[in-house]
Amino acid sequence: MGELGKLHQLIIPFFGHNITINLEVVLMTWIVISALLLFGFIAGKNREMLPRPIQALGELIVSQLYGLTEDALGKEYAKTYSPLICALFIFLLFSNWLGIIPHLEEPTKDLNTTLGLGIMGFVIAHYAGIKSKGFKAYAKEYFQPIFFMMPLNLIGEIAKIVSISFRLFGNIMGGSIIILVVSHLVYSVALPPFLYAFFGLFVGTIQAFVFTMLTVVYISVQVK
Amino acid sequence: MTVDTQTIVSVAAYAGGGLAMGLGAIGAAIGEGYTAARANLAVSRSPENSGEIFKNMLVGQAVAESASIFALVIAILLLFLDVPQPTLLKAAALFAAGISMGLGAIGSGVGSGYPGGEACFGISRQPAAASQLTTNMLIGSAVCQTPAIFSMVVALILMFLNLGNSAVNPTWAAYLGAGISMGLAAIGSGYGGGLAAGASCAGIARQPKTAANVTTTMLVGQAVSQTPSIFGLLISFILMFKTFPATGSISAAMALLAAGICMGFGGIGPGIGNGMAAEGAVRWVARNVESAGDLMRIMLVGQAVSQSTAIYAMVVSLVLIFVL
């Protein structure tokens, strides 16, 4: 039970402030990134008309997510944004599944990861909105329905970042705490594999999909 | 009149036990009543299947009862728990354990009545699908119990927590907050999960061929509906395991209690709302199985958006715990 709340941190003093780096999270993120690079490299090497299983898997993921983006954004935007959406989904999927391997932890358990991804989605969505509508039409939306609603509309937009990132963080963190505590209560007999299957694989997949879908939806609300 | 600590601990444990069973009985009673009512309706529609319906009703009620059985276990433990070193903090923890279990059993109890009732009614419509219906009902109402199980875990931890030497003043509020947070947040998720499971039993009775799609949609919808109760669990774990520095001020204690109240109430609405969304999706997957993919996607997006208020509540709770 002592594992709860233990963090390996590197603290660098910087002009009177402390820069804190969560070493474990950085390491886990790099593990996910290198696994994805390896997967992409193997799936993309020696492409053939009759795909090998791993190439077929890659094509399946890409085409499914392309279709998803196309449904929400339309043909013209899908070409621009589907690589981002695809990368986001498989990154989150691998991240959420990483916890089922012993000694490894989900990078999405750290609020910094999810908040970073949430802010990224927010910036991209608003950039897309300004680009497609022009700045004037974009800014005008904040003054709907009456001008003094502006601060509340602004807070509503910022609350979207909070909700998308805390949703992922809360689910993954909650799941891993439940696994830890319940395994401890039953002395790690019988139950842990099922808990990992439910919270790690099932909930992890759903939350990765939800995060990706919401990013697509935020972009589509901005561009249309 | 002087009251020693042992007496206070006993008072808290007995009061907690009473609340655990008293509140815990509400949900299961309503749920089982609903199951029985639908079973009666089903028998009046097709008396020739009354044996099958009766059997299904009893199985459904037995599963729906588990939430109140958890409450009974916690209540009995609270009544006969032997506390070796009575402290005021232990008293707060025992009372909070009772609240967590009592409130936490309400939602799951009411919710798991729906799949039972709809399965009984479904058998009268489609007697051939009886075994499919019973299986689906069992899966649905078992998943419904998850929030009640979370509450039981929190109650057990509160009861058997090794308190060490935490300071009495803010920590009593942290334990109470942990119990309230988990107990209230479990209500919405349990009820919502039940709505989804009920719709799936009704859907299978309407179109037995779509059973696989309907069950999958139900499970995904229920898993997302658990999210508010997972947030409640997260807040209550933080409140239980974080060490708070000793203080004489009342505002530090109230901040922790408010964190629990905020997350607890904040989890109710989104849990029910998520359940409604899942209910709608499951019902229409059964009627229009070709667009199951679209329905699943819009259900997930709709649920995710309707969770945002629970997330705001979690953020306010985290601010209350960590920032202030």
Next chain:
Amino acid sequence: MAIEGVDIVKAAAFIGAGISMGLGAIGPGVGEGMVAAKACEAIGKNPKEAGLLTRTMLVGQAVSESTGIYSLVIALLLLFVV
């Protein structure tokens, strides 16, 4: 233990913030769930319009969420300003 007035005011502000956000979250949660349920019904009846219906649902949910955001604003004001 001497209890000061400032302390009591702060305690009340914290409790108020908790209640504001907690109770304020119930309504939007249920309401947005209803919107999602009806959107599912609409897609079940008319699957071709899935894209349009999704956007309509999101706009409706955003509007019904505004009361939740008011609660959040009041809670944060109580915590940090008052």
